[in-house]
Amino acid sequence: MKQNQKFAIIGIILATIALAALVYFTTGTSDSKSNKEDAHQHSEDEGKDSKSKSEKEHKAGDGDNHAKSSDGKDDGHGHSDSDGDDHSAEEAEADAVSITEEAMKLSGVETEKTGEAILESKLTLPGEIRFNQDRTAHIVPRVDGVVENVYAELGQQVKKGQxxxxxxxxxVSEMRSEARGAQKRLALAxxxxxxxxxLWEEKISAQQDYLQAEQVYQEAMIAAQNASQKLIAIxxxxxxxxxxxRFELRAPFDGMLVERHLSMGEAVxxxxxxxxxxxxxxxxxxxAVPAKELNSVLVGMSVKVRATSFESEVMGxxxxVGSLxxxxxxxxxxxxxxxxxxxxWRPGLFVNVDIVSSETKVPVTVTSDAIQSVEERTVVFVRTPDGFKATPVETGRTDGKHTEIKKGLEAGTVYASKGAFILKSELGKSTAEHAH
Structure with a gap:
């Protein structure tokens, strides 16, 4: 084969390869573009179908809601009448406390019926127990001297003359000497x-001697009495x-030794x-009576005195009443x-003094301990078959023991008169558990 023929064959082969490559790349690019367009079109179709379905469902929902509203069972915002009933039931359940009779006895919960009572309008004033100054003695020796012995202890109850x-x-020694000397002179006089x-009566002595002796005797009698009165005075x-x-200190009346300021060997x-x-x-x-209350405190008025440190009261x-x-x-x-x-009633004890100014009969009252505060509401725990229910009330006058009920309860209602704070605590626990 000639050299020219070989080159021609090689050229034809290369031209064929180049043509085949060109055809392949052109076909692949067109298929890829077509696939992308098909995918995009398919996505758009799915989006349209989904939007159409959502619009249909929304219309159907509006129709149902409209139907409910027209029936009076929905308010057009998704809230039906049954929600209000459920809310009321929840409130009633939240105010209820379940407790057995045995638990009531153990916890000290007691019940009574509401009824009428006489409420006292009273004025309460602060006071303090003091010594009765008419029956208090500050003992002084009335002579200078040195203490030999002390026979009474502080706080000891003593008798008169002890x-x-x-x-x-x-x-004292000098006064006794003077008294005894006066007595001797009196006896001689x-x-x-x-x-x-x-002698004068027998006509033996002159009347002048008799009169002089009489004068001396009377002067001696006065001196003796004076010396004796000095001792009595001290x-x-x-x-x-x-x-x-020796000088003796003795109790002037029955009482308690509340102060002692001497000891053996002390100079006084x-x-x-x-x-x-x-x-x-x-x-x-x-x-202490304020000026505006002076007309309410009168001599002879009966009052009640109550201790502030412990449970005790007494009438007096x-x-x-001071005028200044x-x-x-x-x-x-x-x-x-x-x-x-x-x-x-010891001196220094603080007290409250209740002065009754008027009395009023009230038809419906409860014990003051029954009044409790729950979530900023004033309530009374009313007896129910399962326990108690916190019932809101409106209160009126009170005298400390009983409180008037203006609204919320009727006469004869059974309520927790004692231990209401325990029921309040149990109510708080159940409310907390319900919240969780």
Missing amino acids: LLATIASTS KITYEREKK GADTNGSTAMN TASTNVMTLSDLSNVWAEI KVSY LGEQTRTATARVTLQNPKLS
Whole structure:
């Protein structure tokens, strides 16, 4: 084969290969483009179908809602009447407390019926228990001296005339010496007087001697009485049964030793307050009365005195109302006299004094302990077959023990008179559990 023929054959083969390649690439590009267009068209068709289906469903839903609204069972916003009934039922259930009879006894819950009661309109004033100053003595020695012995202890109950302490005093010794000397002079003057009187009556001596003896006797009698009165004035013994310098302190009446300011060997003066004795079987309750309430507090009025530190109360009468107002407090002092046989009303104890001004009969009342506050509502727990229900009420007047019910309850309703706070606690627990 010639060289020219070989080159021609090779050229034909290369031309054939190039043509085949061109055809292949042209066909592949066209198929790919067609596939993409088909996919895009298919996606658009699906979107249109979905939109059409959604519009149909929406129209159908509007039709149903419109139908419900026309029947009166829906409000056009998806809320039916049954929702209101469910809400009321939930509220009723939230206010209910289930409790058994046994649990009530264990927890101290007691019931009563609502009924009429007499409410007292009263004025309550603060006060303080004080010593009855008419039965309180500040004991002073009335002589200078040194304490020999003390026989009474602080807080001891003593009897009238009981020995409290002894004091050695030189002034008492001098007064006793003077008294005894006066008694001796009196005895001598009496003898002289009787002798001179007899001699004068027998015409033996002159009348002048008799008159002079009589004068001396009378002066001796006055001196002896004066010396004796000095001892009596300080409370010293005048019969000479004790030592000359010994002075005895004795209780002036029955009472309790509430203060003691002396000890053995201590020097005291005549004006030293060594002891305070008070009869605590009768005390005063002093109260501060504002000026605007003075017309409500009258002498002889019966009042109730209540302790603030413990459960105790006693009736008393107003024995004094001051006519002057304090410069700083602008209140007047009133006094209530209290009998204190058990000595439970101790001086310094703070009290409240209730003064009743009027009384009113109310048809429907409950005990004040029954009133509770639940979620900013004033409620009373009313008895139900399963337990209790927190019933909202409107309250009126109260005297501390009973409270008037204006609205919410009728007479004869059984309610929790005691232990209502326990029911309130149980209600709070059930509400919390329901919320979770």
